[in-house]
Amino acid sequence: MESSLTYEAALAALAWQVELGVSDAIGDSPIDRHTLGAAAAAARPAPVAAPPPRAASPTLASPPTPAADQVAAVARARAAAEGAGTLGALASAMEQAPSDLRLGARHFVFADGNPQARLMIVGEAPGRDEDLEGRPFVGKAGQLLDRMLAAIGLARDHPDPAQSVYITNVLPWRPPGNRTPDPAEIAEFLPFLERHIALAAPDALLLMGNTPCQALFGQAGITRIRGAWRQVQGIPALATFHPAYLLRTPAAKREAWADLLALRARLSEGAAKAGGGR
Numbered sequence: 001m002e003s004s005l006t007y008e009a010a011l012a013a014l015a016w017q018v019e020l021g022v023s024d025a026i027g028d029s030p031i032d033r034h035t036l037g038a039a040a041a042a043a044r045p046a047p048v049a050a051p052p053p054r055a056a057s058p059t060l061a062s063p064p065t066p067a068a069d070q071v072a073a074v075a076r077a078r079a080a081a082e083g084a085g086t087l088g089a090l091a092s093a094m095e096q097a098p099s100d101l102r103l104g105a106r107h108f109v110f111a112d113g114n115p116q117a118r119l120m121i122v123g124e125a126p127g128r129d130e131d132l133e134g135r136p137f138v139g140k141a142g143q144l145l146d147r148m149l150a151a152i153g154l155a156r157d158h159p160d161p162a163q164s165v166y167i168t169n170v171l172p173w174r175p176p177g178n179r180t181p182d183p184a185e186i187a188e189f190l191p192f193l194e195r196h197i198a199l200a201a202p203d204a205l206l207l208m209g210n211t212p213c214q215a216l217f218g219q220a221g222i223t224r225i226r227g228a229w230r231q232v233q234g235i236p237a238l239a240t241f242h243p244a245y246l247l248r249t250p251a252a253k254r255e256a257w258a259d260l261l262a263l264r265a266r267l268s269e270g271a272a273k274a275g276g277g278r
């Protein structure tokens, strides 16, 4: 659409539409989505080239940019996380942290298993079942995770720290439709995850899938990253495939099994060094 609107007039028109309840910019003409198909795809408006940067207006105060908002949100999260001296305090600080994700979630999902465990597992985010129950990894992927752990002699609720695990996720709220967490969400919850790891002080970390690798290694690409030990906050950390991926791709179970054996060897090495104690 050709437009000769000034910036101020366009801003006023936008404010008026927001006042009327418009929440999404879709197109200039209505679309019958029941008959969507090739014709509707063809009718979709062509992408509009980005306008050139606008010179700062001397009369309008600049609203904070998304980047500035994000920096402030991460700084708030870091202050809240660092102020938590116990896992309980961390859970309540995290639950109160502002996040749009909580609007669409039923339950806050913090952790499960034995907080004294020598192994801490980090997943992505709650899914539908976890959101309903308020515990991480309780759906089909979680059941596979339990079987994988049992195969190397570990169980989430075992009272012995050497035989149990402690499980958490990068995000404590279910993303809508189980979508992958976006970089801003990961950044805003990372200070809590780092504090969580510091307070639980495990001897080893197991990262399940790309999202915890992105958060804690600053890198995704699980096929290349998996199976090699790295350090996170001075703790040996191993990445492996997410159990949901293994459900969809059973051929990858062979590599996941190799990772589990490497994990078991590392944990037994540590136990031998510590004389069997923690």
Ligand code: URA
Binding pocket: 123, 124, 125, 126, 127, 130, 135, 136, 137, 138, 139, 141, 142, 169, 208, 244
């Ligand atoms: N997938 C995850 O990464 N975490 C859960 O808690 C459940 C499914």
